[in-house]
Amino acid sequence: MDVRSILSEVPDYQSFFTMDEMDRSSHQLAQEYPETVELFEIGRSRRGHPINCLKIGHGSRNVLAFASPHPNEPIGSTMLEFLTRKIASDPKLWKDLDVTWYCIKSVDPDGTKLNEGWFKGPYNILNYARNFFRPAGFEQVEWTFPFEYKTLKWDKPIPETAALAALIREIKPVFMYSLHNAGFGGVYWYISEDMPEVYPKLWALVDELGLPLRLGEPEMPYAKAFAKAVYRQSSTKDNYEYVAKFQKKDPALVIKHGGGSFDFVKEVCDAFTLVCEAPYFFNTDIANLSDSDMLRSEAVLVSCDISDEFNDFCREHVQRMERYVTPGNSLFTAVKAFSQAGSSESKRNWAMTSPECQRMATVAEKFTNLYSTRFYSALSVGMLMRSAQRELCEDPDAPEDKAETLKQVRDLAWDKLKATCEFLEREIDYQVVPIRKLVTIQLASGLYYLHEVLKKS
Numbered sequence: 001m002d003v004r005s006i007l008s009e010v011p012d013y014q015s016f017f018t019m020d021e022m023d024r025s026s027h028q029l030a031q032e033y034p035e036t037v038e039l040f041e042i043g044r045s046r047r048g049h050p051i052n053c054l055k056i057g058h059g060s061r062n063v064l065a066f067a068s069p070h071p072n073e074p075i076g077s078t079m080l081e082f083l084t085r086k087i088a089s090d091p092k093l094w095k096d097l098d099v100t101w102y103c104i105k106s107v108d109p110d111g112t113k114l115n116e117g118w119f120k121g122p123y124n125i126l127n128y129a130r131n132f133f134r135p136a137g138f139e140q141v142e143w144t145f146p147f148e149y150k151t152l153k154w155d156k157p158i159p160e161t162a163a164l165a166a167l168i169r170e171i172k173p174v175f176m177y178s179l180h181n182a183g184f185g186g187v188y189w190y191i192s193e194d195m196p197e198v199y200p201k202l203w204a205l206v207d208e209l210g211l212p213l214r215l216g217e218p219e220m221p222y223a224k225a226f227a228k229a230v231y232r233q234s235s236t237k238d239n240y241e242y243v244a245k246f247q248k249k250d251p252a253l254v255i256k257h258g259g260g261s262f263d264f265v266k267e268v269c270d271a272f273t274l275v276c277e278a279p280y281f282f283n284t285d286i287a288n289l290s291d292s293d294m295l296r297s298e299a300v301l302v303s304c305d306i307s308d309e310f311n312d313f314c315r316e317h318v319q320r321m322e323r324y325v326t327p328g329n330s331l332f333t334a335v336k337a338f339s340q341a342g343s344s345e346s347k348r349n350w351a352m353t354s355p356e357c358q359r360m361a362t363v364a365e366k367f368t369n370l371y372s373t374r375f376y377s378a379l380s381v382g383m384l385m386r387s388a389q390r391e392l393c394e395d396p397d398a399p400e401d402k403a404e405t406l407k408q409v410r411d412l413a414w415d416k417l418k419a420t421c422e423f424l425e426r427e428i429d430y431q432v433v434p435i436r437k438l439v440t441i442q443l444a445s446g447l448y449y450l451h452e453v454l455k456k457s
Contacts, residue, residue: 001096003447010082010443013435016074016119017081019049019112022105025081026052033088042104043163049109051163054084056101057094061457063450064173064271066104066164069142069180069261071111072134074119075278075438076179080105083443097454102171107141108160114330123432125281125375126421128183129382130414135330136337137257142178147259149237151250154258165264172269174457177446178261182279184375184430185368186214186286187441188229190275191449192262198448199227205444209437212287214277216368217300221350233262233273246346246353254346256337272453276445278438281430283371288363296361300351303369304344310377313416314339314384317409321388324402326395331387338380371428378420385413 017025030039038055045051065083067076080103087093087101094101106112117131137143144161147154157165168176182188187206206213213229222242224232236259243251265271292299318336325332351357361369388410392403424430 001093001447001451003444003451006086006093006447007440007444009086010436010440013078013439015121016078016435017105018116018119019106019109022077022081023050023052026054026084026105029054029084029088036091037084037088042167043159045109046159047110049113051104051107051109051160053167054101054103054105056084056087056103057091057099059094059097059099061097061099061454062102062171062173063099063175063177064102064168064171065177065179065446066107067179068106068108068112069178070134070140071106071108072115072132072183073179073181074112074115075181075435075442077105077112078435079179079439079442079446082439083446097450099174099450099454100171102167102173104164107164108135110330111135123280125184125424125430126418128280129378129417129421130385132379132382133331133386134334134379134383136334138337139330139333140257142180142260143236143257145259145261145264147236147263149240151252152236152240152255153252157258164261168261168265168268173265173271174269175450175453176261176265176271176273177450178273178275179442180275180277181438181442182214182277183379184281184372185216185279186212186229186282187276187278188214188219188231189277189445190223190231190233190273191226192233192266192271192273194226194232195449195452196227198452199230201448202441202445203228206441209441211278211433211437211441212282212284214279214364214368215287215289216362216364216366216372217303219277221347221354233275235263235266236260237263242350243346246349272449274445274449276442278441279433280438281375281432283367283428283430285363285367285428286372288367290363291360292363292366294361294366295357296359296365297351297357299361299366299369300357301348303373304348304351306370306373307344307377310374310380311339314380317384317413321391321405321409324391324398324406325387326391329387329390331383331390335380335384335387367428371424374420375424378417381413381417381420385410385417388413
C-alpha cells in the first residue's frame with residue numbers, strides 16, 4: 001500500500017460536509033459501485049435520522065471507522081468522504097489488505113446538524129465558538145457504552161451508542177478508528193498499544209505539513225505517553241482511579257457517563273484502536289519545550305482558576321433560565337452538565353502534590369494552561385448563548401419575565417464570548433489549518449497504523 005500516493009490525491013477541501021451532503025454522497029457511492037459497496041442503517045438517532053454505514057469490500061478481516069463521536073469534530077467525516085470513494089473505486093486497496101471496511105460518516109447526526117453553522121466558515125475562533133455544540137457526557141456517543149468498574153456502573157447507552165455497540169459485536173473489527181479531532185493546539189494521538197515503528201513517519205508528515213505536535217499539558221493529567229505526542233488510549237477506568245486518588249470521594253458520584261468505545265471493543269474483541277487529534281487552530285508555542293517563567297504547578301492552578309471562573313458564570317445563568325427551558329434543548333443540557341461537572345478539585349490536588357508538577361513549566365505547558373484552557377472554556381458560553389436564543393425563537397410570544405430573562409442571559413453570554421475571543425485574538429498569533437492538511441494527517445495515521453496492525457493479526 002503506497003500511503004504517500006494515496007495522500008497526494010486528497011482534494012483541497014474548502015469546507016466541511018453537512019449531514020444532508022454526506023447522506024447524498026453515501027447513497028450515490030452505493031449506486032455507482034453496487035458490486036463492492038453496501039449502504040445500510042445501523043440504527044436511528046434520537047430525532048429519527050438514519051445512521052448510515054458503508055460496507056466496502058469482501059476481505060476476511062473487518063476494519064471500523066466512525067466519525068463524529070463528538071459532533072463538533074467533522075475532520076473524520078471529511079476524511080471518510082475521500083477514503084470511501086477511494087477504496088470503492090480502487091478495489092486493489094482492500095483486496096491487497098484482505099479487509100472489509102465499515103465506515104460511518106457521522107454516528108451522531110443530530111449533533112452534527114447543531115454544528116453546521118460553522119462548517120462552511122468563516123474559520124476563526126469566534127465563529128466556531130458561537131456555533132459550537134458538544135453533548136453532555138451522558139448524551140455523547142463516545143462515552144455512553146455499557147461499563148462496570150468497582151462502584152461505577154453504566155447501563156444507559158443512548159440509541160446511537162447502542163447501534164454502534166451492536167455493529168461492533170457483529171463485525172468484531174481487528175482495527176477500530178474513532179475519528180476525533182482537537183479544536184486548538186497541536187497534533188497528538190491515542191493508541192491501544194505501543195507501536196514505535198509508526199511514530200517517525202507521522203512526526204515527519206506533521207513537520208512536512210507545517211503543523212506542530214501538541215507537546216504541552218496532556219488532555220488528561222493521567223494520560224500515559226508512549227512517545228512525544230503519542231499516548232496510551234485512556235479509559236473510564238483511568239478516570240475512575242484518578243478521581244479516587246485526588247478527590248477522595250466515590251468516583252461514581254463524579255463521573256456522569258459510561259465507558260468509551262475503547263473500553264467496549266476491548267471486551268468484545270480486543271481490537272487495536274486509534275484516535276488522531278488534529279486541530280483547526282494552532283500556535284507554534286504548543287510545541288516549544290523551552291522553560292517558561294512559571295512553575296508547572298502554578299500554570300496548572302491558573303488553568304483551574306480559568307475553568308472555575310467560566311463554570312461559575314455558566315452555572316449562575318443556567319440557574320436563572322432553567323425554569324424557562326423546554327424539554328429537548330440539548331444545548332442547555334450540555335451547558336448545565338459541563339458547568340456542574342467542571343470541578344477542578346482533582347486537578348488542583350494533582351498539581352499541588354505530584355512531583356512532576358514541581359518543576360518549571362515548558363512554554364508549551366504554559367500555553368496549554370493559560371490559553372488553550374480559556375479557548376475550550378469559552379465554548380460552553382457559546383452554547384449558553386445559543387440555548388437562550390433557541391428558547392426565544394421557539395416561543396416568540398413568551399411572557400415578559402421569561403423573555404427578559406432569556407434575553408439577558410443571551411446578551412451577557414454573547415458579551416463574555418466576544419470579549420474572550422477578542423482577548424485570544426490579541427494575545428496569541430494563531431493560524432487556521434487548511435482542511436486538506438487535517439484530512440491528510442488523519443488519513444495517514446489510519447493507514448500507517450492499519451498496515452502494522454494487519455501484519456500482526
